Amino acid sequence: MTAIASEVLIERLAAWGVDTIFGLPGDGINGIMEGLRRHTGQVRFVLVHHEEAAAFMATAHAKATGRLGVCLATSGPGGIHLLNGLYDAKLDHQPVLAITGMQETSVLGTGYQQEVHLDRLYADVAEYNLVVDNPAQLPGVVDIAIRTAYARRGVAHLSIPNDVQIDPADADPYRHVAPATPPATAPIYLPPPGIPRREDLQAAAEVLNAGDRVAILAGAGALHARREVLAVAEALGAPVIKTLPGKAVIPDDSPYAVGGIGLLGTRPGEELAEDCDTLLMVGTNFPYTKHLPEPGKTRVVQIEADPTRAGVRMPTHVPMIGDAREGLAALLPLLVHKEDRAHLEKYRKAMDHWREDMAALESPRRHPIAPQYLMSCIDRAAADDAILTCDSGTVATWAARHWTIRGDRGFYLSGNLATMAPGLPYAIAVQRAFPGRQVIAFVGDGGFAMLMAEFLTAAHYRLPITVVVNNNDSLGQILWEQMVLGYPEHGVRFGEPASDFSAWARSCGGYGRKVTEPGDVEEAVRQALAHDGPALVDVNVNPNEPPMPGKISYEQARKFAEAFLRGQPHRAAIATTLFKDKISQLGR
Secondary structure: OOOEHHHHHHHHHHHOOOOEEEEOOOHHHHHHHHHHHOOOOOOEEEEOOOHHHHHHHHHHHHHHHOOOEEEEEOOOHHHHHOHHHHHHHHHOOOOEEEEEEEOOHHHOOOOOOOOOOHHHHOOOOEEEEEEOOOHHHOOHHHHHHHHHHHHHOOEEEEEEEHHHHHOEOOOOOOOOOOOOOOOOOOOOOOOOOOOOOHHHHHHHHHHHHHOOOEEEEEOHHHOOOHHHHHHHHHHHOOOEEEOOOOOOOOOOOOOOEOOOOOOOOOHHHHHHHHHOOEEEEEOOOOOOHHHOOOOOOOEEEEEEOOOOOOOOOOOOOEEEEOOHHHHHHHHHHHOOOOOOOHHHHHHHHHHHHHHHHHHHOOOOOOOOEOHHHHHHHHHHHOOOOOEEEEOOOHHHHHHHHHOOOOOOOEEEEOOOOOOOOOHHHHHHHHHHHOOOOOEEEEEEHHHHHHOOOHHHHHHHOOOOEEEEEEEOOEOHHHHHHHHHOOOOOOOOEOOOOOOOHHHHHHHOOOEEEEEOOHHHHHHHHHHHHHOOOOEEEEEEEOOOOOOOOOOOOHHHHHHHHHHHHOOOOOHHHHHHHHHHHHHHHHOO
16 A cells, blocks of 8 residues: 555654544545554544544643644634634643645635635744645654744644645655755754753842742642742742642642632732732743732742743743743752741631631532532542643632642643633543543533533543533623623523533433532532543532632722622622622631
8 A cells, every 4th residue: 555645744743752633534634534544553533523622632631741732623614613722722832733634736726615724824823834735845844843832832733735645655746946855854852951040040049038028929830840849938938829720739738828819819819919028930921910919019030931931920030041840949959948937827827717718618508509519529529639620710710719739639721811611622631641530620501512512522432531510501700700890791691491411411321410409419429420431410500609809809899889780680699699608708
């Protein structure tokens, strides 16, 4: 059988260690599908139900493993569908390769069916972006694309026309007039050195040693540096704030952990950001600058892998360019151990009070079911190495505050894009990467409805993921965002007929259970986690439970009151819920 160019593509991906491609076939990639068929022992093709999900899966694979994620889509509409998931990779700085089809070269420019010039469409999302129009370019451009995705922590895109896909593997149809031949490259990537310059480390240590009230802000770039973050926190007597994508950097029950900042953060985290005189930022590009210390008030030291991101959010006294783990390890011997623990002890006590307040909201006696209680049931039932994937929306608030990082637990969500619907595709990709671990998708009804067909994908591959739907029959986050602007809610509640996603789960051959009573939540979650295959629990939660900020500002309270005065349609139910929340906390 004559080898075709698509085989060169697949063989080169395998040489880079790629073992899984997520995608959906189409006539624009039939040649690539044949290449995959001929190499099924090297690279697995995971058939999804929507290309957007394929891109989410590739992104989740990269986040969870640190290795390249790969997605595949046909020409035209298939490639268009990938975009949202690819922007998730771009904004969260994950190495992903997107491979798309293209009409055969002889008809390009004629307005042929589904002729979309995906290289132009991907111009913003991709760090490397190429239409392969000669088989001789392979495998060289594959090497360059993957190396670029790793080096720039982003998306690479190869679009391959139909006729090029099925050309002979050794085809080189054009005369060479340039003083060059197709590049002979190797499937090797060497990461840059991770240790910052010695003079920068010394300058950073001087600032940190001089600080009286030091805080650490750790992000997703520090997920692999738990030991080093804790060691530096111990040396400096520094409480650690975690961004939401960096939630798993250190355990939530650590004496150094003060939760997060921002609308989904904790009260101690917000107070620490206002109180600290020195801030060490590690592996984070936290965008919500209103929640960071006031510029000029706090001295800032930063460890950042990308020089273009150092000092982007705040004036930085000492920016260090390097890897979080290697940089902190090199910094640690230069730090003077702070004997005074008053600053740290202050925030330990504040976190004890915060945890008590959060526990008070996890009441099994509340009806309708409190979403905080639902999340607490998942937290108690899950293993110490379980991985939670989460959608955007109010579910992210409940996960941030009631999913406890302990042991080797993981946590992944769409950080900077904050898009709806990645929770389920993320769970599928993570479960395939770590088949021996519990993987739980905590999703809202709005996000789940967008890509619910992927539950059938999980059933097809017999993946034991557990999906928990926090069903408030609304777009909950948008509802509260409208009110915080001072406007009554509009167009955010779905109403009748009420959704029952458990029926869909059962129709797919999985475990499905609808829960409407608080007394059934804990048992349903445990049964779902024990099920040998995909399981879904659809829980009706209180639609009027507001995801209140950790520390409410006067302006937020004023706008909330304005929404009530302007005719908020569910103000009585919301007020009742807020009253019950406060009574629960006072009665703890």
